[in-house]
């Protein structure tokens with residue numbers, strides 16, 4: 091605005107009455123602001139205003155006479171277009187000031203402002219008036235009358251139902267508020283003695299209510315100045331548009347804050363009653379929001395309440411591995427703003443950036459040990475307490491903008507039935523695995539396709555919503571779980587109940603076929619050399635040795651099932667999950683989780699377990715504990731890969747749930763790693 095005023099002094103604009111046959115020159119009346127300009131330009135009658143500019147010697151020079159459009163219609167854009175043309179001519183004649191005016195009138199911001207002005211004018215002219223301002227009361231009266239009817243007609247009953255609908259009642263109430271122009275709270279008037287340099291300072295008046303503000307501030311330890319550190323996306327401060335990160339807080343309730351400790355500012359805020367005044371020096375360049383939303387799956391647990399580095403624990407978002415976060419702002423290198431999905435809130439919170447989590451793994455609870463479980467449990471309880479903290483703060487805080495008070499001062503840093511059943515009973519392959527029982531370490535007896543790390547390369551994985559094409563290949567269904575939990579039982583039952591839809595891959599073995607076995611049905615029987623060659627060329631998803639024979643599940647066997655248009659269901663060890671997490675298989679991973687030991691004891695009375703030493707024996711007390719323990723470790727170590735957790739309590743319920751989940755995995759949109767859907771070669 092300063093620059094505008096300077097230009098204006100050298101080039102003063104005044105309208106001529108439109109009925110004048112000859113343009114008259116007017117004295118400079120000191121029109122200084124854009125609003126005044128707009129106002130003057132729209133004042134005149136049917137043939138439009140005429141304009142003059144003042145040259146450097148103080149004389150008024152007529153801008154070529156113009157047939158300006160009808161100003162009554164507020165058609166300022168047209169006026170300006172005509173004016174710009176006139177000015178071009180004046181510029182060629184070297185009329186002093188014309189170039190300034192020309193540039194001014196061509197400025198996009200001025201055009202936008204005038205466009206807005208026109209819209210407002212139009213709205214004022216056409217704005218509708220409420221028919222009545224007490225629709226709510228009338229509807230209550232009608233409800234009472236309708237209720238009193240002895241024999242209401244169908245229409246009366248329907249009307250009664252409609253009027254009782256809470257949404258309609260809320261709508262009528264909102265209507266009445268607008269119709270009565272009952273806009274509370276009313277802000278107090280601004281003081282008279284505001285500084286002349288109106289661009290330098292912004293006064294913001296706040297009225298306390300109990301919504302979170304969504305802004306954080308920090309202190310510059312060198313200068314003692316207080317700044318707005320960040321504005322939380324979707325919060326009141328953000329939506330108000332009154333606050334921007336980088337604005338300097340000069341005064342609170344007309345008392346200077348520079349040099350004060352943040353805690354003292356908090357104290358002042360909390361003691362304020364009714365309204366709070368802030369005097370801010372806006373940062374010179376208002377940041378343009380160029381942030382694009384991205385979706386990230388958390389590969390770790392995070393608990394803000396346990397992170398000493400977070401600028402404001404109350405503003406933090408707790409998440410567990412596998413949660414999907416909508417990241418709305420990554421402009422800060424350390425702290426991103428995100429919402430945990432599903433979320434109905436517009437309000438985002440702080441999450442550590444990838445860089446921060448990678449940099450300080452231990453500090454930030456980016457851990458794969460069982461500690462993460464503890465953290466996650468803590469997060470849930472602290473979330474409740476976080477709400478309390480919020481509420482108590484909110485009593486002190488205000489509309490239009492509010493601060494997270496507690497963070498002030500912290501530095502931001504059709505298949506064949508028999509085949510299906512046979513595939514569900516690959517006992518030998520399971521027996522190879524049992525050699526690993528109780529351990530999640532790799533062993534010489536069992537190998538997986540690649541060096542399958544449970545440690546994710548990054549704490550977040552970018553994901554996108556993926557909807558399988560109805561005619562497209564099915565997603566691979568992967569079941570994992572601790573030995574004895576019932577993975578095989580569930581898989582077998584799934585295949586049995588819909589053998590034309592579900593099938594398992596036919597495994598390979600080097601052992602000779604039994605009399606009832608057919609090649610390619612129970613197993614692909616192959617020579618040891620061929621088996622070893624396949625293993626060397628990475629064609630097995632997992633393989634192992636049992637009683638001197640090799641057993642393995644090949645990737646081609648999975649492809650065979652998928653290419654037949656069926657849903658391939660595999661049960662694998664969690665170490666092999668990474669190997670199938672590819673664009674080709676797009677697996678949906680279901681973790682079969684044990685219920686509590688008490689429920690296990692109750693439901694597994696007739697169940698049989700396979701152990702290292704016994705092929706089938708009833709469950710013992712220690713088995714329940716082991717299943718629970720291994721399950722817990724597995725979830726802590728591989729939980730970030732799980733798309734669904736199915737607690738295998740009652741068998742029938744679990745089967746029904748499995749069927750539903752598997753269907754949903756194929757038919758509903760699901761979050762999948764973005765790289766599965768990227769064209770090859772793009773990272």
Ligand SMILES: Nc1ncnc2c1ncn2[C@@H]1O[C@H](COP(=O)(O)OP(=O)(O)OP(=O)(O)O)[C@@H](O)[C@H]1O
Nearest residue numbers: 573574575576577578579693697698738739740741
């Ligand atoms: N929900 C359940 N209720 C009762 N019994 C169950 C349930 N789920 C599985 N079982 C039984 O528990 C026993 C072990 O199940 P299953 O063989 O499927 O375990 P697993 O997870 O595949 O482990 P492993 O790979 O070691 O065999 C079986 O006798 C099975 O019938």
